[in-house]
Amino acid sequence: MGFLDIDSAFKTYGSVEVLHNVNISVGEGEFLVLVGPSGCGKSTLLNMIAGLEDITSGEIRLKGNLMNGVHPSRRNIAMVFQSYALYPNMTVAQNITFGLEMHKVPKAERESAMQEVAELLQIGGLLNRKPAQLSGGQRQRVAMGRALVRKPEVFLFDEPLSNLDAKLRVDMRTEIKKLHQNLGTTIVYVTHDQIEAMTLSTRIAVMNEGHVQQLGTPKEIYDTPANLFVATFMGSPSMNLVPVTISANGEAVCAETSNSFGETVRLAVPEAGSDLRSMSGKTVTLGIRPEALTDKDGADHRSTHVERCASAVGVTEPAGSDTFVTTSFGEAECVARMRADTDASSGAVIEFAFNMEKAVFFDPKSGIRID
Amino acid sequence: MAAMQQESAIRTSNTARVLIYLLLLLFAFFYLLPLFVMGVNSVKPLSEITGGNMMALPEIWTLEPWRKAWSEAQVGVQATGLKPYFWNSIKMVVPAVFISTILGALNGYVLTKWRFRGDTILFGLMLFACFIPFQIVLIPMARVLGIFALAGTTWGLVLVHVVYGIGFTTLYFRNYYAAFPTELVRAAQIDGAGFFQIFWRIMLPSSGPIIVVSVIWQFTNIWNDFLFGASFADFSSQPMTVALNNLVQSSTGVKEYNVHFAGAILAALPTLLVYIVAGRFFVRGLMAGSVKG
Numbered sequence: 177m178g179f180l181d182i183d184s185a186f187k188t189y190g191s192v193e194v195l196h197n198v199n200i201s202v203g204e205g206e207f208l209v210l211v212g213p214s215g216c217g218k219s220t221l222l223n224m225i226a227g228l229e230d231i232t233s234g235e236i237r238l239k240g241n242l243m244n245g246v247h248p249s250r251r252n253i254a255m256v257f258q259s260y261a262l263y264p265n266m267t268v269a270q271n272i273t274f275g276l277e278m279h280k281v282p283k284a285e286r287e288s289a290m291q292e293v294a295e296l297l298q299i300g301g302l303l304n305r306k307p308a309q310l311s312g313g314q315r316q317r318v319a320m321g322r323a324l325v326r327k328p329e330v331f332l333f334d335e336p337l338s339n340l341d342a343k344l345r346v347d348m349r350t351e352i353k354k355l356h357q358n359l360g361t362t363i364v365y366v367t368h369d370q371i372e373a374m375t376l377s378t379r380i381a382v383m384n385e386g387h388v389q390q391l392g393t394p395k396e397i398y399d400t401p402a403n404l405f406v407a408t409f410m411g412s413p414s415m416n417l418v419p420v421t422i423s424a425n426g427e428a429v430c431a432e433t434s435n436s437f438g439e440t441v442r443l444a445v446p447e448a449g450s451d452l453r454s455m456s457g458k459t460v461t462l463g464i465r466p467e468a469l470t471d472k473d474g475a476d477h478r479s480t481h482v483e484r485c486a487s488a489v490g491v492t493e494p495a496g497s498d499t500f501v502t503t504s505f506g507e508a509e510c511v512a513r514m515r516a517d518t519d520a521s522s523g524a525v526i527e528f529a530f531n532m533e534k535a536v537f538f539d540p541k542s543g544i545r546i547d
Numbered sequence: 548m549a550a551m552q553q554e555s556a557i558r559t560s561n562t563a564r565v566l567i568y569l570l571l572l573l574f575a576f577f578y579l580l581p582l583f584v585m586g587v588n589s590v591k592p593l594s595e596i597t598g599g600n601m602m603a604l605p606e607i608w609t610l611e612p613w614r615k616a617w618s619e620a621q622v623g624v625q626a627t628g629l630k631p632y633f634w635n636s637i638k639m640v641v642p643a644v645f646i647s648t649i650l651g652a653l654n655g656y657v658l659t660k661w662r663f664r665g666d667t668i669l670f671g672l673m674l675f676a677c678f679i680p681f682q683i684v685l686i687p688m689a690r691v692l693g694i695f696a697l698a699g700t701t702w703g704l705v706l707v708h709v710v711y712g713i714g715f716t717t718l719y720f721r722n723y724y725a726a727f728p729t730e731l732v733r734a735a736q737i738d739g740a741g742f743f744q745i746f747w748r749i750m751l752p753s754s755g756p757i758i759v760v761s762v763i764w765q766f767t768n769i770w771n772d773f774l775f776g777a778s779f780a781d782f783s784s785q786p787m788t789v790a791l792n793n794l795v796q797s798s799t800g801v802k803e804y805n806v807h808f809a810g811a812i813l814a815a816l817p818t819l820l821v822y823i824v825a826g827r828f829f830v831r832g833l834m835a836g837s838v839k840g
Contacts, residue, residue, distance in 0.1 A: 255737050
């Protein structure tokens with residue numbers, strides 16, 4: 177039993193099922209991120225935890241107490257909304273203390289709690305302003321202050337950074353992470369931004385069409401995605417998917433594909449599992465991240481299984497810190513992440529290096545990972 | 548070339564502007580003429596009106612007609628002037644406007660933030676109230692007022708106007724609150740505010756423009772209403788409009804036009820005042836939510 181348990185939760189609107197059998201257990205002090213494309217049910221799930229939406233079947237428990245049907249204000253949770261939802265008619269100070277006032281906390285106590293939060297978030301100078309007089313970043317801080325002041329068991333964040341400009345978003349992201357480290361509170365955070373999910377979370381639940389596709393640490397999600405959806409949704413540029421034919425020959429397992437000239441390329445697969453072995457002679461999908469597909473000098477020196485092969489460069493996209501180089505393997509377009517000063521140029525034939533330690537394989541029909 | 552075109556554009560716009568202003572002044576003059584006639588004739592002795600020109604400025608300026616219209620003129624049985632009826636109207640219009648606005652706000656709040664099955668149909672039915680002609684409800688309403696023992700009282704008129712006004716005020720507030728972010732209500736729920744706390748502390752304080760619209764609309768309609776006043780009020784509760792009619796229509800004695808003019812202005816003054824004080828919010832409120840930003 178965790179701190180916050182979601183047990184076989186279902187949600188239907190009429191005949192439309194938007195959440196199917198969600199099981200997530202969040203430990204105390206964990207930072208869980210729900211990530212997925214729009215319409216995947218992540219916000220609905222968050223609202224169900226908050227008590228703003230009913231749960232159709234299943235259970236939500238907080239510290240072992242059943243929360244189904246409990247009013248949002250009695251769940252000891254706080255929520256930061258995408259639009260911040262600051263009360264426009266109240267000052268910052270009133271916004272922050274409104275919840276305490278509603279819970280009949282004495283005035284002196286409210287005042288000291290507010291000062292504490294204002295200091296923590298550095299919004300002391302804004303207390304007498306109205307929300308309309310604040311910038312986006314300041315509103316964001318006030319919204320967090322309103323959540324913090326009640327010292328809840330669980331914080332819920334509903335895409336809190338999506339209304340900020342790119343630079344501020346990165347700054348606030350760091351700040352939320354710091355806040356989590358300092359306060360050690362349990363957080364459930366909804367976003368559609370996979371970078372936010374990777375950087376903030378201690379665990380990620382990737383959702384699609386109402387199903388939890390995979391639940392795991394950021395590293396698990398990134399390195400060993402459970403299926404093709406997770407593989408392509410997480411990571412930017414997304415994982416390269418190359419159709420390959422598996423050939424098992426005694427201990428050795430090889431993945432065969434072709435380069436841009438149609439020449440056969442054989443990539444040795446280290447530590448292939450029995451499931452992959454049993455696919456011998458069949459076509460599967462090889463997934464390889466752009467940073468595991470480099471030029472030969474850029475390959476990870478700690479990796480003992482780097483496979484090299486030549487192929488023609490399609491387009492190069494210098495991005496400052498890296499240069500993205502496209503080519504094709506098995507008639508699928510692939511993106512390789514190379515050093516910024518790589519000598520690859522459009523049309524040239526260069527050696528690509530596959531770091532096969534990072535390669536994963538998927539069943540092309542079901543999309544599920546094969547070990 | 549471009550500069551020349553621009554210059555000619557400015558010149559055309561200047562001539563057009565002069566034309567527009569002339570036309571507007573003409574219309575303004577035309578519309579203000581009746582007010583001028585009323586004002587001028589309410590401050591001259593009767594002999595100047597009967598013996599001379601309606602348009603001329605008074606030779607002897609006097610406020611006597613105003614005093615007479617307010618406190619001495621024969622309205623109904625007694626020579627009380629319009630004063631008691633003015634207060635009747637105030638006693639009717641203030642609670643009627645207040646109650647119908649608050650109820651409209653509550654309806655709008657429920658219809659947008661506490662949605663339930665069939666809420667759109669219910670709202671559609673309430674909108675019907677805006678299209679029912681007054682005459683149709685006269686007899687049923689008389690029956691209802693009789694049952695409630697409110698016939699002939701100011702509170703009876705308040706009830707009638709509240710019932711008739713709710714359709715409009717609900718329409719205003721529902722449309723205003725439809726654009727009001729629901730996340731605010733949810734945040735307040737998580738903060739522990741109840742149904743009425745959210746209404747009083749969050750919704751109403753943010754509804755300034757639409758409250759002004761509702762108040763102006765309701766005040767003007769209720770103050771100017773004649774039919775319900777004439778049908779459902781007795782002598783002790785007749786509103787200003789009915790009294791003005793009685794004053795002007797009285798068939799005995801000399802027709803004191805100067806007193807009539809003064810009385811008519813007195814009857815129009817409160818709506819004028821409300822419009823001048825709150826009018827600039829009126830258009831702003833009507834447009835609220837229609838354009839982003």
